[in-house]
Amino acid sequence: MAKERLLSRVAERMYWLGRYLERTENTARLLNVYGNLLYDLPRNVDFGWASLIDIFGATNDFSEHYSNRDERNVVKFMIADEWNPTSTATSVHLARENARASREGIPQVAFETINVIRDHVQSKGSASLGRRSRGEFCAVLVKHCQLFTGQIQSTMSYDAAYQFLRLGQSIERADMTSRIIDTGYATEFASRSDGAAPAVDETSGVESALWMSVLRSVSALQMYRRHYQERIEAADVVEFLLKNEDFPRSLTCCLGAARFALGKLPENKRILAMVYRANSALRRGDTVALMEEGMREFIDEFQLNLEKVHTRIDDAWFSPARPRGS
Amino acid sequence: MAFDWAGYDAGEFYDEMMSSPGYARGVARKLLKTFRTLDEAELNQRVEAANAAIKTMGITFTVYSDGRNIDRAWPFDIIPRVIPASEWEQVERGLAQRLTALNRFINDVYNEQKIFDDGIVPRDLIVGSANFREQCMGMQPAHGAWAHVCGSDLIRDQDGVFYVLEDNLRVPSGVSYMLENRQVTKTVLPELFEECSIRSVSQYTSQLSDTLASLSPRKVANPEIVVMTPGIYNSAYFEHAYLAKEMGAELVEGNDMVVGDDDCVYMKTINGMDRVDVIYRRIDDLFLDPEVFNPESALGVPGLLRAWRSGKVALANAPGAGVADDKAVYAYVPDIIRYYLEEEPLLNNVPTYLCEDKAQRKYVLANLDKLVVKPTNESGGYGLLVGPMASKAERNRCARQVRKDPRNYVAQPLVALSTAPTICGREIAPRHLDLRPFILQGEKTYVTAGGLTRVALQQGSFVVNSSQGGGSKDTWIVE
Numbered sequence: 001m002a003k004e005r006l007l008s009r010v011a012e013r014m015y016w017l018g019r020y021l022e023r024t025e026n027t028a029r030l031l032n033v034y035g036n037l038l039y040d041l042p043r044n045v046d047f048g049w050a051s052l053i054d055i056f057g058a059t060n061d062f063s064e065h066y067s068n069r070d071e072r073n074v075v076k077f078m079i080a081d082e083w084n085p086t087s088t089a090t091s092v093h094l095a096r097e098n099a100r101a102s103r104e105g106i107p108q109v110a111f112e113t114i115n116v117i118r119d120h121v122q123s124k125g126s127a128s129l130g131r132r133s134r135g136e137f138c139a140v141l142v143k144h145c146q147l148f149t150g151q152i153q154s155t156m157s158y159d160a161a162y163q164f165l166r167l168g169q170s171i172e173r174a175d176m177t178s179r180i181i182d183t184g185y186a187t188e189f190a191s192r193s194d195g196a197a198p199a200v201d202e203t204s205g206v207e208s209a210l211w212m213s214v215l216r217s218v219s220a221l222q223m224y225r226r227h228y229q230e231r232i233e234a235a236d237v238v239e240f241l242l243k244n245e246d247f248p249r250s251l252t253c254c255l256g257a258a259r260f261a262l263g264k265l266p267e268n269k270r271i272l273a274m275v276y277r278a279n280s281a282l283r284r285g286d287t288v289a290l291m292e293e294g295m296r297e298f299i300d301e302f303q304l305n306l307e308k309v310h311t312r313i314d315d316a317w318f319s320p321a322r323p324r325g326s
Numbered sequence: 327m328a329f330d331w332a333g334y335d336a337g338e339f340y341d342e343m344m345s346s347p348g349y350a351r352g353v354a355r356k357l358l359k360t361f362r363t364l365d366e367a368e369l370n371q372r373v374e375a376a377n378a379a380i381k382t383m384g385i386t387f388t389v390y391s392d393g394r395n396i397d398r399a400w401p402f403d404i405i406p407r408v409i410p411a412s413e414w415e416q417v418e419r420g421l422a423q424r425l426t427a428l429n430r431f432i433n434d435v436y437n438e439q440k441i442f443d444d445g446i447v448p449r450d451l452i453v454g455s456a457n458f459r460e461q462c463m464g465m466q467p468a469h470g471a472w473a474h475v476c477g478s479d480l481i482r483d484q485d486g487v488f489y490v491l492e493d494n495l496r497v498p499s500g501v502s503y504m505l506e507n508r509q510v511t512k513t514v515l516p517e518l519f520e521e522c523s524i525r526s527v528s529q530y531t532s533q534l535s536d537t538l539a540s541l542s543p544r545k546v547a548n549p550e551i552v553v554m555t556p557g558i559y560n561s562a563y564f565e566h567a568y569l570a571k572e573m574g575a576e577l578v579e580g581n582d583m584v585v586g587d588d589d590c591v592y593m594k595t596i597n598g599m600d601r602v603d604v605i606y607r608r609i610d611d612l613f614l615d616p617e618v619f620n621p622e623s624a625l626g627v628p629g630l631l632r633a634w635r636s637g638k639v640a641l642a643n644a645p646g647a648g649v650a651d652d653k654a655v656y657a658y659v660p661d662i663i664r665y666y667l668e669e670e671p672l673l674n675n676v677p678t679y680l681c682e683d684k685a686q687r688k689y690v691l692a693n694l695d696k697l698v699v700k701p702t703n704e705s706g707g708y709g710l711l712v713g714p715m716a717s718k719a720e721r722n723r724c725a726r727q728v729r730k731d732p733r734n735y736v737a738q739p740l741v742a743l744s745t746a747p748t749i750c751g752r753e754i755a756p757r758h759l760d761l762r763p764f765i766l767q768g769e770k771t772y773v774t775a776g777g778l779t780r781v782a783l784q785q786g787s788f789v790v791n792s793s794q795g796g797g798s799k800d801t802w803i804v805e
Contacts, residue, residue, distance in 0.1 A: 007593060103567055
């Protein structure tokens with residue numbers, strides 16, 4: 001049987017296509033949930049639109065253009081500003097550029113969906129910054145991104161190009177989930193007036209709203225409830241999102257999806273070992289203990305491991321060495 | 327309310343579809359019948375459907391404007407342009423004859439140069455040409471073919487006679503639009519295909535694939551063919567990707583390939599290096615190889631010419647083929663056909679005056695108001711002077727340029743280009759058009775059944791290039 005061929009450059013494009021569309025979907029979902037959370041929180045809680053910028057690590061970019069970290073600016077920054085590398089406008093643009101450059105491998109219907117997504121953001125983005133239109137804009141965007149994933153999974157051959165796409169999605173998804181957990185935890189920490197680590201068994205109304213939003217921002221609320229059947233406990237939420245083996249957006253599941261995709265690629269021993277180590281570190285974490293102390297460092301470590309995996313992907317397949325003579 | 331075809335009047339121009347107001351030519355009768363049944367609303371519906379299909383299918387082309395690359399939807403007119411099969415037969419033979427002679431010519435230019443010695447074509451016209459590549463001297467590509475893909479532009483004058491306007495032998499583009507135009511028409515006007523017997527165009531990509539495969543230095547069952555593109559920002563990228571997909575060939579950029587110490591070409595894959603046999607390169611000569619040509623080019627592959635000269639890889643079209651793609655050489659093509667094939671040309675040139683020749687230049691300068699003056703090397707319709715429509719100032723400027731650099735200009739009488747019914751807003755009106763068929767030559771020769779018809783969308787305009795606002799039509803060869 002002939003060995004299947006994939007150009008390094010195309011592999012790289014597919015990987016980034018996966019990452020950018022996943023980023024788009026996550027950003028849109030998060031934005032929607034975030035807004036709803038803020039309406040529910042009492043006004044004295046020190047948690048506002050600015051924190052959203054922090055999740056994306058975009059604080060510097062934001063402050064270069066805006067002095068006021070209010071709702072209007074943050075929303076515009078996250079949806080429409082083309083010079084913001086993490087906005088939906090940018091992610092969608094880059095997703096499409098990557099798709100165009102590797103179009104031969106993507107099913108036509110999926111490519112058309114990317115065009116629809118781009119049109120949606122381009123034509124409606126700037127007009128959807130207000131509270132009423134924003135919800136609809138983001139919901140439609142999330143739906144189309146999910147449509148893309150569905151089309152890919154049902155009409156694209158599970159070839160190497162497909163695996164790179166799924167790999168990109170998984171890595172990005174893991175990255176985003178980890179950031180959201182981190183912010184949720186940091187916010188709860190900050191909401192304690194005495195600055196002590198949150199006591200894990202107490203959950204006030206504020207915290208409930210917070211952790212419910214954390215779950216919603218990764219579409220996990222319904223599945224969490226099926227699993228835990230109790231009221232929302234911070235430690236349970238974190239445990240669910242770190243380690244649940246079945247929920248698609250948990251870190252464990254994301255690593256599993258990455259491992260599966262990597263398993264189908266050539267010369268993958270070293271990188272599979274790296275993913276295995278990241279997963280072991282994840283499993284070793286005692287969530288209850290970490291909630292007392294060390295959770296942020298734990299998540300930091302996870303993100304570092306993820307970054308290493310990303311770098312290794314690049315080295316292994318996107319920039320191969322020159323041939324020697326025959 | 328349906329359009330009143332009795333009111334359609336092409337005037338003194340030859341109309342491809344209508345022989346007189348209200349009456350269609352034989353092969354177009356069924357077409358007219360169908361269009362008569364569509365009222366304004368239905369016609370608009372079909373036009374909208376076509377535009378939607380083009381948008382969704384992502385059929386685009388890129389225009390360089392205001393310093394930006396703008397991706398535009400392909401401008402398509404839904405009324406097909408119809409040519410009788412009996413007429414096309416003659417044209418087909420003429421085009422095949424022409425390319426055969428041109429390939430013999432190019433091969434001679436880079437080898438024994440007999441045609442210069444025999445005084446048919448002046449040596450310094452060719453050797454001094456910007457497209458002459460010294461690095462190609464002594465090369466003998468497979469089957470004696472240098473230009474494997476040729477786009478020869480055809481026009482019809484008011485007597486309905488076809489003339490070759492120019493030969494494009496370097497990197498001719500447009501065939502993917504020919505193929506997609508057919509796809510769109512099948513989607514939007516399917517009933518026409520039941521009524522009429524229209525020759526298929528879909529075999530083009532397999533003929534292209536066969537032609538390319540016949541050039542492979544390795545005699546294997548499935549030689550590795552790649553389409554080499556400058557990338558997504560090139561105006562013809564859509565076509566590069568389309569052809570690669572249809573042929574099942576890899577679409578590569580310069581950076582995807584390396585030339586090994588063995589002079590073989592390889593592409594970089596996730597599994598390592600894969601050997602390349604034939605490169606259908608859609609990049610100009612000068613950007614192919616920074617080792618040999620433009621050292622700043624990031625689009626090429628260092629050592630590619632070395633690989634080609636060693637016979638380890640085939641390049642289609644071969645470097646240096648452009649030596650015959652020049653309006654000055656064009657004037658000699660009828661003689662070139664007679665010289666190599668000892669036959670009379672089956673297709674005629676438009677009468678052409680070479681400004682380099684003193685007597686012809688004198689005539690041209692005295693008759694600028696009647697002639698079309700063209701730079702010998704520009705493409706895309708830029709740098710053109712259409713004498714009868716130009717202002718005195720424009721004609722004077724042209725005269726100065728001609729005197730300064732006579733080798734670079736030729737002149738032709740303004741051919742009264744044929745027209746065809748085209749939807750213009752709410753009307754159907756005559757618009758001028760041309761035709762670009764594609765001819766393939768490797769081990770065998772193939773001519774497309776029709777080609778890409780390009781329409782000048784502005785009333786009275788003769789400029790059909792898409793980069794300057796032209797549109798296109800599906801082209802039918804009808805039995």
